[in-house]
C-alpha cells in the first residue's frame with residue numbers, strides 16, 4: 381500500500397501527520413467542496429472531515445450511508461457533492477434543526493449547552509428508545525419477537541450507550557402490555573427476561589411476583605417477592621404484598 385505523509389501548517393506549527401491506513405481514503409476526499417449549503421463555503425478539508433466523522437460516529441454508520449459510493453474503506457470513486465441519497469438531505473435538515481436549537485432555543489431558555497447529533501442519535505440511525513422499539517416489535521410479532529429483539533440488541537449494543545438495558549425499560553414495556561393489552565402472560569415472559577439480565581433489580585422481581593399473583597400462580601409469586609425482599613429487605617410494600625399473597 382502507498383504510504384502518504386502530509387505536511388500541514390496548522391496555527392503556525394508545522395505538523396507532520398502520518399496517515400497510515402486511512403491515507404488512501406483521505407486522498408479520495410476532494411480539497412475543494414462544491415455543494416456546501418449549511419456548512420460555511422470556506423470550510424477547510426480538515427474541519428469538514430472532522431464534522432463528517434462526527435456524523436458517522438453519532439449515527440453508527442459509514443460515509444456511504446449519506447454519500448454515493450461503494451467501498452467505505454477506500455472511498456474510491458465517491459461523489460460526495462451529489463444530493464441523491466435521501467439520508468444526506470435529511471442530515472442537512474438535521475444540521476439546520478440543531479443550529480436553530482443551539483443558536484435560538486437554548487440561549488432563550490438560558491441554557492448554556494449545545495445539542496449535537498449524538499445527543500439524540502447515540503450511535504443509531506433511528507434514535508428510538510428501547511421501550512418503543514420493543515413495543516413496536518410486539519405490535520409486529522408479539523412478545524416472542526420482542527424477547528428475541530431484546531436479546532439481539534443487547535448482544536450488539538450493550539455498553540455502547542445506544543439503548544437502556546437497565547431494568548426500567550422492560551418494567552415499562554411489561555406494565556404497558558399488562559395494562560393496555562391485558563396480556564399478563566406476555567408481561568411475565570418479558571419480566572423473566574428482565575430479571576435474567578438484571579438479577580439484582582428488586583422492583584422487577586416484585587413486579588414479576590405481582591404478575592404471577594394475578595395469574596393465580598401463588599408459589600411463583602411468593603418466590604419472586606421473597607427474592608425482591610432478599611435484595612431490599614426494608615421494603616414495607618413488598619412485605620405487605622408477601623403477606624397478601626400468602627393468604628391467597
Ligand code: HEC
Nearest residue numbers: 413414415416417418419432435436443446460461471472
Ligand atoms: C449522516 C450523513 C452523513 C454522513 C454519515 C457523512 N456525510 Fe458527508 N455530508 C453530509 C451532508 C449533509 C453534507 C452537506 C453539508 C452542507 O450542505 O453544508 C456532506 C458533505 C460532504 C462533503 C462535501 C461535498 C461537496 O463537495 O459539497 C464531503 C467531501 C463529505 N461530506 C465527505 C464525507 C466523508 C468522508 C464521510 C465519512 C467519514 C461523510 N461525508 C459522512 C452528510 C453526511
Ligand code: HEC
Nearest residue numbers: 435467468470471474475478495496497499500505506507
Ligand atoms: C433532537 C434530536 C435529534 C438531533 C439533535 C439530531 N437528530 Fe437526526 N433524527 C432524529 C430523529 C427523531 C430521527 C427520525 C428517526 C426515525 O425515522 O425513526 C432522525 C433521523 C435522522 C436521519 C435519517 C436516518 C435514516 O434512517 O434515514 C439522519 C440522516 C439524521 N437524523 C442525521 C442527523 C445529523 C447529521 C444530526 C446532527 C447534525 C442529527 N441527525 C441530529 C433526531 C435528532
